[in-house]
Amino acid sequence: MTPRFRRLWQALGLLLVLLAVELGMSFLPLNRGARPLVLIPAVAMVGIVGATFMEVRRGPGIVRLFAGAALLWLTILLGLGSLDPMTRTDYDVRDLSAK
């Protein structure tokens, strides 16, 4: 087996292990706010697919620039978009009217 095929098989094995971890994590008694932690294995899986199946390191330099730019834009989109729900303070209007 050539090194490239070995890498592909290892990647598939790792992806299936991470999928099992992710599935197992979903049955842990986490509170609602912490449940998005289940996404951590998925992030690792995305990295493995990008590194092995898509071979991001193998292409011309501009490929890494585009891949990095996509991650940067996504971070900005999700980061700025999440600011409101993560930082807004809710006041119970009924409590205020009772006072």
Add this chain to the structure above:
Amino acid sequence: MPIHRLISCSAMSETYPTHELQYSSARHQAESAISGMWLFLATEVLFFGALLLTWIYARHWNQAGFDAGAQQTNLAIGTVNTVILLASSFVYSAGVAFMEAGNSRRLVQCCATAWALGMAFLILKFGIEWRDDFAKHLFPGSDFAIQGPLNGGARIFFEFYFLGTALHGLHMIGGLMLVGWIIWRARRGDFSSAFYTPVTVVGLYWSFVDIVWIVLYPLIYLVGRGP
């Protein structure tokens, strides 16, 4: 002249890929095609990023309703479909490696397997899972199954579910057409170890479709599940 045409030099036994006028070499043309696909995929990341942001925002304000919706989804089919897509992406990548070694027969076999796995995904997703979802009144219409205080959140969850899986399914259909095109061209003898750029470019797209599902799977089936 398209890059895939090979010219034979009578004085030498090798064949050389030609390139179009605007490129300095065949390598330059191949790198441009691969870079172009990556740029397209970067725009796709933002396309699906908006969907991801919708999930973050909507779930934050409707956690109980989202969890109630997620618990109605079919975890078994979702998990099997994830394994199918991972296997499909792996098999296609193996096909690219075979083509790099000059084995176009193996490429055709790998592409046909990847295509069949992709088709199995679509049948499971839309032929069985969606049909069951509609039968259980989970489409957020007038007879939506989840009523009471969780109705609003569960409705938004299933709007996300149907929109996300439909968009991914459309990308899958596009990918299946591209993989079919690669099979057709490989059988015609268009590719060699010296030229297989379309195989690489379609592989990038096929793996990206896999990545989208890797992200959608926990958002739909896993985060809202649990004791």
